[in-house]
Amino acid sequence: MAADAFQDRAFQHTLRAPALFAGVGVHTGAYTRVDVRPAPVDHGIVFVRTDVIDRDNRVPATGGAVCKTQLGTVIGNAAGVTVSTIEHLMAAFVMLGVDNAVVELDGPEMPIMDGSSEPFVRILDRAGRRAQDAARRYIEILDVIEVVDGDKRAALVPAERFEMAFEIRFPTAVIGTQAIDMVMDGPTFRRELADCRTFGFAHEVEALRAMGLARGGSLENAVVIEGDRILNPEGLRRPDEFVRHKALDAIGDLYVLGMPIVGRFEGSLAGHAINNQLVRALLARPAAWRVKTFVEDLAEAV
Structure with missing residues (x-):
């Protein structure tokens, strides 16, 4: 196996640089700006609602955090802060091998972009990835x-x-x-x-x-x-x-x-x-x- 392929499969990865994009949410219609940033080992994928300042605005993407599934996947935290329509970005993360990232957004819903994962793939490719000193699980x-x-x-x-x-x-x-x-x-x-x-x-x-x-x-x-x-x-x-x-x-x-x-x-x-x-x-x-x-x-x- 080539060294690059081994590193890809064996180690956790995060982004090499921030990835910025914006667009409307398919359900809310709200225009949202997003900044995907590198994160440390074992951090996972965590969404942060920067428009929420009066309570906990961090929403980790976990199985237990999913609170609604009507026409999209919605995650929420104990403070009632939610992020909607995460699935297309999450698919891009896992299939491109991004284990750790902070997704900062200034609204309640991820931009739908063109309705697929392809725009997220292009955006993440531009940011690049870097290997981290921990095994991917x-x-x-x-x-x-x-x-x-x-x-x-x-x-x-x-x-x-x-x-x-x-x-x-x-x-x-x-x-x-x-x-x-x-x-x-x-x-x-x-x-x-x-x-x-x-x-x-x-x-x-x-x-x-x-x-x-x-x-x-x-x-x-x-x-x-x-x-x-x-x-x-x-x-x-x-x-x-x-x-x-x-x-x-x-x-x-x-x-x-x-x-x-x-x-x-x-x-x-x-x-x-x-x-x-x-x-x-x-x-x-x-x-x-x-x-x-x-x-x-x-x-x-x-």
Whole structure:
């Protein structure tokens, strides 16, 4: 194995320099500025609401911090401070190998950018990464962990690497039944999933806005479907962009565990809610997984 590849897998990483960007939140419609900064070893991913000054404004991205999963993942702290729609940035963090970072933002919701993870990938690439003097920890799945809710299912299954399998079904000819099954690593994520956008249905928009959601949604940051046609003039980026985006969401939702996964994710009609149920099911079954490092792997192989 090349030295760079070993360092990438074996050691924790943070950013080499701050990464700055801004945009509107898809649900709040609020314009938010974000500054992603380097963080020390074992810090994890922590969001900081700089617009909140009267109470604790730090919100660590952890499994127990997820407080809402309607059309996005929302995390909160004991002081009631929340950060919404973190999943696309979290997917970029884990698949680019960023273990530790401080995400400072001056509003309640992460910018949606173009509805995918690709803008975050570009921004993080510009900032660069640096290795840190500590081993990267992984969650190795030892036994099947499964959550079923009606026709929805999410599971983590033992595997030698991170694999992603997902299936969706929607009663429109634009989507129908779509499925993917692939080994997931950084290059594969960049090539196959990162540019796949969130999507929604035109007939739901007014109801969502009445609920205080989708206020920042537009054809610039989401694929919008009306009946059996796509309203976006440019069309789809991929024929199965919908299921690929669902897989992207699941990757981000799983990273609230704070460590990459060695195992296979299987999702059927799954969304943010059942993804977080799976995270909590894993945390409740410590015998079904273990924390390991790449260095331990090498030692066992010798």
